[in-house]
Amino acid sequence: MNILETAIPIVQGLLGLIMVGAGSVKIIGVDIVKKDFKRYGYPEWFRFVTGGIEVIGGLGLLVGLLFAPILAILGGVLIVATMIGAILTHFFRVDDPLWRYVGPSIYFIAGLIVTIFSLPSF
Template structure:
């Protein structure tokens, strides 16, 4: 489970940063406008990303939360990929969300059995 903990910490650090940026970055505000989303969805997304990070960290000690956090990351990245597809963005711009989706899926898979 060392792999899972390493991925959980890395994803949590990333999603704390990504979520924080949704609240503070002008570039994020402009990006959400470009994608056709309002401020309320940007705030929701940032909050969900920060919550995902917290759940992943808590999952180090409470294993079912690691799986739930992994699924939260997967759901967020599916949304990001669909958004990029909606605006006919290049595959290059989808690589980061695809990579994060895979890493979230690995965490969810590694901790799947703890849900039952």
């Protein structure tokens, strides 16, 4: 077993858990998240949509670990797309400091890696 065969499932599981947690916080409506979405200029419903996508993407990664690898690919794609949106939001909508990009950038890279390594080889 090589390092990738060990590392990718660990990254996939951790990213899945992080996304389920982050999405749940958005859906529940923790105050700091509500304030951030208001600061971004997004409507209230968009927080629920974003949270739902993160939860679904995270669950796809987690379920994909054990049962259906296609769900890992779909979950990874959802996370990658959502993190692109997060990075663009921090950059264009609110001109946030660099540290605000760190989380979404790491999650974007992790999601991209998991998605690519989950693809079947032809």
